[in-house]
Amino acid sequence: MQLPTTAASRAIDGFIRRIGDAIAWVWLVLLAVIVCNVVARYAFDEGRIEFEELQWHLYSIGMLLGLAYCYVADEHIRVDALSERFSPRLRAWIELYGSVLLLLPFIALIVIFGIPFVARSFQVDEVSVSPGGLPLRWLIKAVLPLGFLLLGAAVVARLLRVWALLFPRHSADRDAG
Amino acid sequence: MPVNELLAIAMFASFMVLVFTGFPVAWVLGGLAVAFSALAIIADADFGARIGVDWAYASLSVERIYNVMENWVMVALPMFIFMGLLLDRSGIAADLMTNFSRLFGRVRGGLAIAVTLIGLLLAATTGIIGASVVLLALLGLPVMLREGYDPRLAAGTICAVGTLGILIPPSIMLVLMADRMAMSVGDLFLGALFPGLLLGGLYIAFLVMVGWLRPAAAPAAHAGGDIDLMVVLGLLRAIVAPASLILAVLGSIFFGLATPTEAAGVGAFGALLLAALNRKLSGAVLRDVLRETTKTTAFIFAILLGATAFSLVLRGLGGDDLIKGVLLGLPFGANGILLCILLATFVLGFFLDWIELTLIILPLVSPVVIGLGFDPVWFTILFAVSLQTSFLTPPVGFAIFYLKGVAPPSIDTGVIYQGVVPFIALQLIGLGIVYAWPDLVTWLPARAYQVH
Numbered sequence: 001m002q003l004p005t006t007a008a009s010r011a012i013d014g015f016i017r018r019i020g021d022a023i024a025w026v027w028l029v030l031l032a033v034i035v036c037n038v039v040a041r042y043a044f045d046e047g048r049i050e051f052e053e054l055q056w057h058l059y060s061i062g063m064l065l066g067l068a069y070c071y072v073a074d075e076h077i078r079v080d081a082l083s084e085r086f087s088p089r090l091r092a093w094i095e096l097y098g099s100v101l102l103l104l105p106f107i108a109l110i111v112i113f114g115i116p117f118v119a120r121s122f123q124v125d126e127v128s129v130s131p132g133g134l135p136l137r138w139l140i141k142a143v144l145p146l147g148f149l150l151l152g153a154a155v156v157a158r159l160l161r162v163w164a165l166l167f168p169r170h171s172a173d174r175d176a177g
Numbered sequence: 178m179p180v181n182e183l184l185a186i187a188m189f190a191s192f193m194v195l196v197f198t199g200f201p202v203a204w205v206l207g208g209l210a211v212a213f214s215a216l217a218i219i220a221d222a223d224f225g226a227r228i229g230v231d232w233a234y235a236s237l238s239v240e241r242i243y244n245v246m247e248n249w250v251m252v253a254l255p256m257f258i259f260m261g262l263l264l265d266r267s268g269i270a271a272d273l274m275t276n277f278s279r280l281f282g283r284v285r286g287g288l289a290i291a292v293t294l295i296g297l298l299l300a301a302t303t304g305i306i307g308a309s310v311v312l313l314a315l316l317g318l319p320v321m322l323r324e325g326y327d328p329r330l331a332a333g334t335i336c337a338v339g340t341l342g343i344l345i346p347p348s349i350m351l352v353l354m355a356d357r358m359a360m361s362v363g364d365l366f367l368g369a370l371f372p373g374l375l376l377g378g379l380y381i382a383f384l385v386m387v388g389w390l391r392p393a394a395a396p397a398a399h400a401g402g403d404i405d406l407m408v409v410l411g412l413l414r415a416i417v418a419p420a421s422l423i424l425a426v427l428g429s430i431f432f433g434l435a436t437p438t439e440a441a442g443v444g445a446f447g448a449l450l451l452a453a454l455n456r457k458l459s460g461a462v463l464r465d466v467l468r469e470t471t472k473t474t475a476f477i478f479a480i481l482l483g484a485t486a487f488s489l490v491l492r493g494l495g496g497d498d499l500i501k502g503v504l505l506g507l508p509f510g511a512n513g514i515l516l517c518i519l520l521a522t523f524v525l526g527f528f529l530d531w532i533e534l535t536l537i538i539l540p541l542v543s544p545v546v547i548g549l550g551f552d553p554v555w556f557t558i559l560f561a562v563s564l565q566t567s568f569l570t571p572p573v574g575f576a577i578f579y580l581k582g583v584a585p586p587s588i589d590t591g592v593i594y595q596g597v598v599p600f601i602a603l604q605l606i607g608l609g610i611v612y613a614w615p616d617l618v619t620w621l622p623a624r625a626y627q628v629h
Contacts, residue, residue, distance in 0.1 A: 020468070020471060021468065023471060024464070024467040024468045024470065024471045025467060027255055027256075027259050027467055027470050027471070028463075028467060030252070030255070030256070030442070031256065031259070031442055031445050031446055031449075033442075034252075034256070034438065034439060034441075034442025034443070034445075034446075035442055035443060035446050037439070038435065038439050038442070038443055052249060055249065055252045055438065056246065056247055056248065056249050056251070056252055059246075059251065059252045059254075059255055060246040060247075062255060062471060062474060063246075063255070063474050063475060063478045064246070064478075066471040066472065066474055066475035066478075067475050067478070067479055069471055069472065069475060070471070070472040070475035070476050070479070073472055075472050075475075075476055076201035076202075076203055076204070076475075076476050076479055077201060077202050077203070077476050077480065077530060077532065078199045078200065078201050078202065079196050079197055079199065079202060079528065079529065079530070080199045081197070081528070082197050082198075082199065083197070083198060083199025084199070086199070091199065094198045094199060094200055095200070098195075098198065098200035098201075098204065098205070098208070099204075101208065101212070102195075102200065102204050102205055102207070102208020102209070102211075102212070103201075103204040103207070103208055105208055105211040105212065106204060106207030106208050106210065106211055106483070106486065108211075109207075109210070109211050109235060109236070109238060109486070110238065110239060110242070113232075113235075113236035113238070113239045114239050117239050117240070117243070140246070141243065143246075144239065144242060144243065144246065
């Protein structure tokens with residue numbers, strides 16, 4: 001979908017893109033951790049539980065912070081068999097209503113209930129139940145609301161652009177994108 | 178009909194309608210979870226419906242998503258995605274195409290068979306349909322058209338072979354299915370191997386037959402010299418690297434040497450080495466592949482997160498029991514119910530992607546099927562083959578779209594539609610064989626347990 005950009009949307013999208021570009025390297029780190037753990041298990045006969053936990057920590061970070069990155073690139077899967085025949089304005093209206101009625105409420109659900117979820121973990125100083133597991137469990141749990149907050153910011157940027165297409169007169173700082 | 182069942186039906190119907198607005202599937206799922214929680218709360222408060230879905234129940238979505246995060250098996254997914262995307266950029270497929278067409282090109286139908294064999298090798302490394310179809314089309318389509326192949330046959334072969342990636346292990350679809358069904362990834366991988374090879378074998382048999390009966394559709398190629406030892410050695414050299422990677426990944430799972438997660442990590446590392454050996458690994462390539470991995474991982478997991486919330490609320494509304502009641506109420510025996518499920522999957526696959534079907538439909542129907550006494554691995558593979566077939570079916574066959582995107586203008590949608598028809602028939606034959614002969618699926622996983 002071709003949408004005009006605004007100064008604010010460009011700033012938010014740029015910020016998320018930079019974070020995503022950096023986060024992408026997490027997969028290389030994950031790869032190294034897995035290979036090291038396998039080698040350690042076979043060569044020195046000691047697989048380490050903290051390495052295994054580190055693996056899902058890294059994957060969670062990449063997956064959750066990638067949500068907003070993928071959103072900015074507009075690569076989340078759409079069934080566009082019908083919608084590719086819609087006019088740009090209709091598609092912009094769909095984007096507007098879908099974001100306000102479906103996506104933002106979903107983000108609200110995860111953030112509103114995700115923050116107390118992290119807070120409980122912080123209060124009881126939760127650590128891994130496995131012996132030798134990683135401490136500070138609240139830190140990785142916090143990535144869940146964080147990822148969705150970042151996604152929320154990306155949605156705001158998209159809505160600014162949708163608004164600029166639908167109501168050109170009201171967006172003073174629009175320009176072609 | 179009780180209010181909760183009406184809400185469950187409305188929730189499912191809303192999904193089927195809203196998804197066609199073109200709004201991303203993941204957010205339709207997540208948003209409907211919130212909307213129908215609200216509706217259930219209103220029904221309880223204002224109409225005394227006693228459904229019991231409230232915000233405390235909906236908030237369980239957070240815990241469920243955390244369960245996805247801490248699921249170690251899921252770590253395999255981004256690693257398999259990285260491995261596939263990197264191998265596609267490593268020049269291995271181009272090497273294979275050159276060497277296979279030298280060997281087979283002069284036989285009638287040989288180029289199409291070469292494409293099929295390369296597709297099988299790619300399928301065992303990537304499992305990303307879009308990537309496989311595009312790569313095969315770029316490599317194989319120009320050669321086949323230049324040599325006078327029937328465009329319909331060329332296009333159909335590429336589409337069909339490209340979809341095998343989703344079935345032949347290691348496959349990201351099978352990892353997700355294993356997660357949803359609480360089954361072992363290894364069992365599904367091993368169970369899918371022979372059905373995948375069977376389909377590849379059916380394709381090749383079909384191509385040989387076309388070359389024999391209708392030489393004009395699949396002529397022998399003019400290019401290339403005689404077949405001598407050098408040609409065979411060249412092919413062996415091109416095959417040995419990807420084949421050893423595939424053997425290492427699948428073999429370590431078969432012999433229980435590594436978990437699927439470890440096999441995925443080691444496979445990804447092997448892909449890095451192969452790309453480096455082929456001198457195709459640069460900073461720019463690595464950066465691009467990592468970014469693509471991030472986005473691909475994100476869009477798959479976005480749907481997984483949305484589906485987690487959606488399924489939670491649908492279950493709260495009694496949707497599971499409703500489906501179970503409908504399926505068990507069908508006036509057929511156990512086999513009839515199974516066939517109805519497969520048929521419904523096939524039809525839904527005309528419109529929906531494998532990710533939605535795996536995450537929404539499979540968990541709904543599988544308890545019923547397993548309750549009827551069918552083998553879970555066998556059923557899942559049948560489900561997987563039905564899904565894979567649906568990629569080829571108009572109007573919304575994803576393989577067709579991917580091919581259309583990169584094919585020359587002479588290959589229009591009509592040509593592709595006609596081209597895939599015989600392959601859809603082959604798929605149904607394959608499905609029938611797997612249905613009639615469950616050992617094809619269950620034998621290898623059982624062997625693996627004996628080996629352990």
